[in-house]
Amino acid sequence: MLVFPIAFDELADLESLYPEADAAVEAAEAELTELGSESAPARTWFPETFIWTLVPINDSGAAELAVTVPDTITDWRAMTFCTSESHGLGISETTNLRSFKPFFVEPTLPYSVFRGESFPLKVKVFSYLKQCMALQLSLMDSRDFEFLHENVRFTLCLCPDSAKTFSWDVKATKLGKVNFTITAEVVEQEDVCTERTAVVPESGGKDTVVKHLLVKGSGVKGHAAAEKPASQNNFTVGMDISAVYMNPFAKAHKDGKGACTKAEGQLEExxxxxxxxxxxxxxxxxxxxxxxxxxxxxxxxxxxSFLGDIMGTALDNIDELLQMSSGCGEQNMVHFAPNVFITRYLEETGQLTPEIKQKAIGYLESGYQQQLLYKHTDGSYSAFGEGSEPGNTWLTALVLKTFSQARDFIHIDEQNIKDAASALIKSQTPSGCFKSVGKLFNNGLMGAVEEGLGLSSVIVVALIHSGMPHSDPVVVKALKCIRDLVHADTGSPNLYSLALAANAFAVAGDKALRQKILKRLDKAAIISDDQIFWSQQSKQEEDSLSWYRASSVDVELTSSILMAHLTKSSLSSDEIKKASKIVSWLTKQQNPYGGFASTQDTVAALEALALYATNIFSKDSxxxxxxxxxxxxxxxxxxxxxxxxxxxxxxxxxxxxxxxxxxxxxxxxxxxxxxxxxxPPLRSEATFAVSVQTECTVPDASRFPVTIRARYTGNRVSTNMVLIQVELLSGYSPVAGSLEELKKMPLVKKVESKAGQVVLYLEELTRQPQTYTFLVEQDMQVKDHKPANIKIYDYYMPGTGIYPSYAVSAHQSFVTPANCHHM
CATH class of the missing domain: 2.60.120.1540 (Jelly Rolls)
Incomplete structure (x- = not known):
């Protein structure tokens, strides 16, 4: 098997190639891939990684892969890894492929801007031809942005060993992805090149580039509730998020103090x-x-949006089920596990087309490899991998179960199955139940873990899925312990633990005890508006229910009970009717992308919905x-x-x-x-106190620190895992060295820098204030800056977050010290 990766080494400093201009032209004519011609389409495809794929090879040891080269003017660097049962691992030398045009344009844009911001759209024009050319450079008009001045068509003379830069000042006016189409075309115009004769090349005399810019609305994304009155479905405001907007970069007053101003607003979705x-x-x-x-x-x-399948939305958005960061071992499972459930559902119902299967398997293979990064030497898994904390039994059980189920679709190394099972078996106590090891980041589930019933049930299910027989002493002892705990718990039960126990007995084939537990759970069911669900909290009145606002724990609890109801060989019409009422409530908790609030509830809910969809599927409808x-x-x-x-x-x-x-x-x-x-931003009861502060010692500074101070103010001892997502100001990027220093700070488990933001993963927050600082620097000029947001929230309770912001001065490079606190 051949693994074939190609990544690019972009020709950022193209002027440095000018001494070799003649060689470049000859190479373009002789051996390099030429992009475009007068009849070629516009260049629109600019991936960072070109090829990363598995290629089977024949007995000769050779393989060919036909591909289309992307539109980037660059050097692609490729190498292969080859595995063989008889020869082991082989690694090739690196080879290069240059995708090139003798004449081309290169626009420079920010990654993203806020609506209302303006910036100079700069375009460089390069030529490696041996003669001069008369060119016309234009930017296509669009209703998605405005020109601050007249839209000018530039006419220029471009000769060998030269490059010229032009710009348009534009303002972003439409939200979403905005296209900028730039065209440079050779023209026959004698008065342009006055010192040397201009020529018109036979081919390649036109280059059109389409670049995308993400235009965002100022403000943060809220988690609003859509309440449903009895008569019809009305969308009404139901926010419980505190938002504080601070502007430490506002234009300075005479007293030198910063001003606090409002952002464009908070995004309601x-x-x-x-x-x-x-x-x-x-x-x-x-x-x-x-x-x-x-x-x-x-x-x-x-x-x-609508479709004829309950799993369709999740399938269509499988790569973005959660609109939140997913950079740890627990969160990676939300991109891996649902693919298993959905792929199995489509296969069992005869809907798994080659195209869908290819997409799903691609995500499965990627998720599997990513999850192995969080594996410990003892076979267990944790949120941040070896060296951070002991492996977590809860996460290890989820990984074992999902890897075992994924074996039907992709290659899973059996050693990884055995290692995870071995790690779990080591945590079994003499009673037969299992003890909790490692950090469980969702402390809303702590009760289920501490008493042993919930955790032991999850581990038994994982071990059975891995292939361990029901007669194995580990399984026998565990089921006995779970049975004893269920019979002993006659008071006010932990519903979540009971739901997991019902699932364990369903998988183990103990129909009687499964049914007995379900009857106990039915007594705690909340029935409202022809829907059924369960909550860890006290029963709610019908008129207080809200949609897309249920807690992560309640979604997971209800999903687990639905799984227990559906895990049997056949279902009666009454059982399907009851399950449909549970599904009716569950689907109303889905976000627009088919996922739910956080990691564990998305995994649990999609598994239950996939099982339900399989049971009700009809080929005729x-x-x-x-x-x-x-x-x-x-x-x-x-x-x-x-x-x-x-x-x-x-x-x-x-x-x-x-x-x-x-x-x-x-x-x-x-x-x-x-x-x-x-x-406009709302103020309400928040569970975090936050301040944002910036400092600048000199005018015209293009680099400054952003300091965040945060502490927990809620009614628990501490939070679950906390994420601090710092949106970067348009045209700014983080200083890499300062991010490395952040990783050494207390409670910081991981720091990510990606696509216009910096994300800090904190183990937790308590009432003890924590301070985190990093540097940002300007790498592209943007005017009329809008505030950028800092989102701080409990990963498992995103509705309890707080959202301060910071901004730049109206004077482009002048930064004003400020102290806007909310502590």
Whole structure:
């Protein structure tokens, strides 16, 4: 097997190649890959990694791989790793491939900007031809951005061994990905090149580049609740997030103090989900999109998506189920485990097409390799790997179970299975139950772990999935201990532990005890609006329920009980009806991407939903006629077995407004309505106290420190794992050395720098204040800076976060010291 990676070494300093211009031209003509010609499409594909794939080789030991070279003007560096049963591991020498054009343009943009910010879009034009050329350089007009001045078409004379730079001042006006299309074309114009004769090349006389820019709205993403009144589905505000906006870089007052100003607003993202099953008749639902009076003008947008499969949204967004950082061993599982459940569901229902299988297996292989980074020498796994803390039994059990299930689809080294099982067996006590080892970052589950019932149930399920027979002494002793704990617990039970125990007995084949536990759990069920769910907290009144706001623990609890209900050879119609009511509640907790609040609940819920979808699947359905109507708007769709996995999305033309969905036919329609807008920051009870401070000792400084001080103020002793996500100001990047220093600070488990932000992973926060500082430096000029946000939250309770911000002065490079505190 051949592993073939290619990454690029970008020709950042292209001027340094000018002494070899003639050689470069000859090479382009003789052996290098030429990009584009007059008839070639625009250059739009600029990946950082070109090839990373497995290639089987024949007996000759040779293999060929036909690929399309990306559009980047660069040197690609490639090497291969080859494995053989008889010869072991082989590593090739590195080889180069230069993708090149004798004449091309290179635009320079920030990674992202906020709406309303402006920046100079700089474009360099390079030529390695042996003659001069007359060129016209243009930037295509667009409704997505504005020119601060007139849109100029530049005419220039470009001769060998030269490069010229031009720029347009533009302002970002539309949210989302904005395309900038730049074209340089050779023209026949005699008065441009006055000192030397200009030529028109036979080919390659035009280069068009399309570069994308992410335009963000100022403010942070809130976790809003969409409450459902009895009459219809209305989106109403239900926020419990504290947001404090501080501007330590505001324009200086005469007294030298900084000013605190508001950001553009906080992003509200609200989700309503429904599962409509007309079963030969018709079903309808009216959704009313309403917004508060203080909405940021022009920020509202909404769409409705629907498909014929309950797993379709998760499948379509498998790489972004969580809109939060996932840089540790526990969070990586949210990208790995759901693929197993979804792939098995599609395979068992005959829907696993080659295209879907290729996508799913790609994610599985990537997730598997990534998870091995967090493996300890004793076979266990922890959130941050060897050297950070002991392996965690809870995470190790999840890894063992998922690796065992993934064996049906990808190669899993059996030694990794054996090592994880061995690590778990070592934690078994003489009673047969298992003790907790290592850090469990979600302390909302501590009760289940401390008493042994929940943890032991999870480990037994993992061991059985790994192939350990039910008669093995480890399994026999563990089941006896779990049985004894269930019988001994006659008081107020830990619902989560009981749910896990029900699952353990279901997997072990003990139908009687599984059913007995489920009856106990049914007594604690909360039934509301034809939905069923469970909560670790006291029963709630119907009118207080909210959607997409359930706690991570409640989602995982309800999912575990659903799994126990479904884990049997056959289900009666009453059992399916009951499971459907649980599913109705679960789907309403989904985020717009098919995931849930955090890691463990997403894994548990998607496994349960996949099992439910498998049980109710019918090859003859769906066959649905769907109509979406509103005032002055009507659109019809069809959902059948040929497109049941196709996510169909309708952008709504007008909000606020009511939209009615009518469904006729057979089968079920899964729909999500997504409403997004910005509002001014809200203040409410928060569980963190935070201050953001900056310092600058000289004017015109392009480098300055960002200092965050944070402590926990809630009613627990400490938090779960805390993430501090620092959004970088447009045009700024972190100083690498200062990030290395951050890693040495107390409670810091990991520091990530990626795509416009720095992320700190903290083991926890207590009432003891912690201070973290790193440096940022300006690498691209941006004007009219908007505040950048700092998001601090408990990973398992994201609704308890606090969101300060910081900004730059109206004077582009002048930074004003400030002390805006919220401690």
């Amino acid at each position: 609200k989700t309503h989900t429904s599962f409509l099953c007309p079963e030969g008749t018709s079903a309808s639902e009216t959704i009313s999109f309403t917004m508060p009076e203080n909405i940021v003008l022009g920020s509202e947008r909404a769409h409705i 769906p066959d649905l006629q769907v109509s979406l109507t509103s005032k002055g708007f009507s659109q019809n769709f069809r959902v059948d077995k040929s497109n049941r996995l196709l996510l169909q999305t309708v952008e709504l033309p007008a909000i606020p407004q009511d939209y009615t969905l009518h469904v006729q036919g057979y089968g079920c329609l899964f729909l999500q309505a997504i409403l997004r807008y910005h509002i």
